[in-house]
Amino acid sequence: MGNLIDLINISKSFDGTLVLDDLNLSVKENTFVTLLGPSGCGKTTTLRIIGGFERANKGRVIFDGQDISDLPPNKRQLNTVFQKYALFTHMNIAENIAFGLKIKNKPKAYIQDKIKYALKLVNLDGYENRSVDSLSGGQQQRIAIARAIVNEPRVLLLDEPLGALDLKLRQDMQYELIRLKNELGITFIYVTHDQEEALTMSDTIVVMNQGYIQQMGTPEQIYNEPENAFVADFIGESNIVHGTMIRDELVEIFGSRFACVDKGFGTNTPVDVVIRPEDIDLVSPEEGSLKGVCTHLIFKGVHYEMEVTTSDGFEWLVHSTDMCPVGKEVGIHVDPFDIQIMNKPASEDEEAVGVNE
Amino acid sequence: MSKKLLSGPYLVWMMGFTVIPLLLIVYYGLTDKSGAFTLANIISIATAEHSKALWLSLGLSFISTLICLVLAYPLAMVLRKRGVGRGSFVVFIFILPMWMNFLLRTLAWQTLLERNGVINGILSALHLPNQSLINTPGAIILGMVYNFLPFMVLPIYNVLCKIDDNTINAAHDLGADFYQTLVRIWLPLSVPGIISGITMVFVPALTTFVISNLLGGSKILLIGNVIEQEFTRGSNWHLGSGLSLVLMIFILASMALIAKYDKDGEGTAF
Numbered sequence: 001m002g003n004l005i006d007l008i009n010i011s012k013s014f015d016g017t018l019v020l021d022d023l024n025l026s027v028k029e030n031t032f033v034t035l036l037g038p039s040g041c042g043k044t045t046t047l048r049i050i051g052g053f054e055r056a057n058k059g060r061v062i063f064d065g066q067d068i069s070d071l072p073p074n075k076r077q078l079n080t081v082f083q084k085y086a087l088f089t090h091m092n093i094a095e096n097i098a099f100g101l102k103i104k105n106k107p108k109a110y111i112q113d114k115i116k117y118a119l120k121l122v123n124l125d126g127y128e129n130r131s132v133d134s135l136s137g138g139q140q141q142r143i144a145i146a147r148a149i150v151n152e153p154r155v156l157l158l159d160e161p162l163g164a165l166d167l168k169l170r171q172d173m174q175y176e177l178i179r180l181k182n183e184l185g186i187t188f189i190y191v192t193h194d195q196e197e198a199l200t201m202s203d204t205i206v207v208m209n210q211g212y213i214q215q216m217g218t219p220e221q222i223y224n225e226p227e228n229a230f231v232a233d234f235i236g237e238s239n240i241v242h243g244t245m246i247r248d249e250l251v252e253i254f255g256s257r258f259a260c261v262d263k264g265f266g267t268n269t270p271v272d273v274v275i276r277p278e279d280i281d282l283v284s285p286e287e288g289s290l291k292g293v294c295t296h297l298i299f300k301g302v303h304y305e306m307e308v309t310t311s312d313g314f315e316w317l318v319h320s321t322d323m324c325p326v327g328k329e330v331g332i333h334v335d336p337f338d339i340q341i342m343n344k345p346a347s348e349d350e351e352a353v354g355v356n357e
Numbered sequence: 358m359s360k361k362l363l364s365g366p367y368l369v370w371m372m373g374f375t376v377i378p379l380l381l382i383v384y385y386g387l388t389d390k391s392g393a394f395t396l397a398n399i400i401s402i403a404t405a406e407h408s409k410a411l412w413l414s415l416g417l418s419f420i421s422t423l424i425c426l427v428l429a430y431p432l433a434m435v436l437r438k439r440g441v442g443r444g445s446f447v448v449f450i451f452i453l454p455m456w457m458n459f460l461l462r463t464l465a466w467q468t469l470l471e472r473n474g475v476i477n478g479i480l481s482a483l484h485l486p487n488q489s490l491i492n493t494p495g496a497i498i499l500g501m502v503y504n505f506l507p508f509m510v511l512p513i514y515n516v517l518c519k520i521d522d523n524t525i526n527a528a529h530d531l532g533a534d535f536y537q538t539l540v541r542i543w544l545p546l547s548v549p550g551i552i553s554g555i556t557m558v559f560v561p562a563l564t565t566f567v568i569s570n571l572l573g574g575s576k577i578l579l580i581g582n583v584i585e586q587e588f589t590r591g592s593n594w595h596l597g598s599g600l601s602l603v604l605m606i607f608i609l610a611s612m613a614l615i616a617k618y619d620k621d622g623e624g625t626a627f
Contacts, residue, residue, distance in 0.1 A: 053526050073529040080530045086523035090545045099541070100531035151531065
């Protein structure tokens with residue numbers, strides 16, 4: 001299967017500030033791709049360039065093999081769901097949904113069918129004559145989605161569509177979006193800063209920071225095998241420590257040696273080591289590779305969050321369903337495949353990015 | 358109680374300078390010189406002279422309002438697009454003439470348009486034939502448009518500024534080109550501002566007598582001039598009041614229009 005969208009060497013700056021720098025991104029047909037990153041990372045700009053609302057200063061946008069870089073939004077075969085829904089307040093729900101179809105001069109009966117179908121799809125049957133103002137935020141968002149999909153776009157662009165909704169509604173809508181994507185069989189490009197949202201819904205996650213793609217992969221790859229400290233830190237919580245790769249499959253952290261599964265870093269190479277808090281097993285001091293004292297304990301509902309301070313002063317974040325009282329001496333054990341080795345950042349800039357986040 | 362006291366001065370003002378004069382006009386308008394009730398003052402609008410002035414006023418005001426709208430809407434869109442804030446320089450430049458005395462501004466046009474005025478002077482210097490510019494309906498329309506244009510721009514600009522960029526983007530996204538977006542999104546969403554602007558231009562244009570005095574000479578009588586003359590030269594306050602009441606019907610109709618379309622006061626200019 002070929003790529004549906006290719007972004008080639010895209011650069012964009014606003015008032016001299018570089019927002020995207022030589023970005024390359026390919027999106028396959030019928031996938032759910034999420035652009036994930038902190039605010040100002042360029043994810044929304046990327047989406048707006050695909051939608052045609054921004055022109056890239058450099059680079060090309062290829063859609064289904066055709067260069068659409070210079071096409072205005074109304075000539076592109078994709079539709080957008082905007083952050084604050086952007087419904088037309090002077091029209092009722094049916095008129096909102098019908099807007100794109102009326103512009104294309106579709107027959108009346110066809111439009112009526114489409115409105116019915118779209119409202120059913122977003123679980124809002126019978127809302128045709130309601131006014132926009134009478135709808136809740138979640139309902140308005142569904143209408144915004146309905147308004148976009150009746151045009152049968154090949155790609156739906158979603159710009160933080162759930163940002164304004166409360167937690168419970170947001171979770172419901174996440175499942176709704178996955179269902180919609182599967183029913184429609186089209187490509188979704190989704191922008192969010194919420195890593196949980198990204199992990200739940202995506203086939204592919206593109207982690208961005210400061211105008212660069214940091215890592216691209218499946219949710220499992222992004223979470224389990226972050227390529228750098230930024231990704232590790234941004235996606236979920238993690239312990240990032242300095243280590244030395246003694247040789248293949250053996251890393252030294254704070255003077256203790258841990259077996260791991262990574263290879264190819266050379267011998268005695270300084271590296272960053274990522275260990276997820278839920279991957280740390282607290283054992284008796286004798287059994288552990290590192291010894292420490294539990295210094296913090298918070299009950300989080302699903303699990304306990306603990307901090308274990310080792311003799312070198314590092315505070316390990318530990319998630320576990322087993323409680324360890326504050327002040328108790330424990331050992332830290334990590335299974336080899338739970339240790340993720342990353343190259344040290346090449347430049348100080350990159351490092352600064354990781355630390356700031 | 359104390360809050361009611363605070364509104365006291367204003368209530369006194371309103372009674373003294375709005376309500377009582379209004380009642381006086383109604384009284385004068387509905388009586389003859391002997392003080393007896395009559396509708397003759399109002400019916401006199403139907404006389405050839407008066408109805409001609411009224412129709413001319415309505416016509417010129419309508420044309421001026423239309424020109425203002427055509428000039429103001431694109432200007433308001435440009436101002437919005439450039440993202441100029443309310444305190445910006447462009448808006449300031451635009452409002453600046455409004456701080457100059459209305460009479461002076463109109464007198465300036467008189468000087469420009471006169472038979473031996475500036476414009477004809479330039480035409481002569483270029484060996485072009487002189488034009489009779491002053492004392493024409495065109496001169497009055499020019500004066501109206503010049504004086505009242507800001508009252509059209511500001512309410513429209515205010516309403517346009519409240520339209521979210523993404524609403525416009527959404528229309529483009531759904532396939533609408535510029536004109537389709539203008540007709541289906543921009544215009545319907547700016548109706549409150551347009552109605553406000555129309556009223557704020559149409560009402561003063563309909564009632565003006567200064568502009569027609571200065572730029573129309575004595576040749577062109579608008580209904581405002583007729584009423585003014587009844588009060589000043591004719592000394593027939595009864596007839597003047599009666600005609601004012603007729604004019605008030607048009608003003609009240611405009612107000613009703615605003616109340617209907619601008620419920621949230623969105624188009625309020627100042």
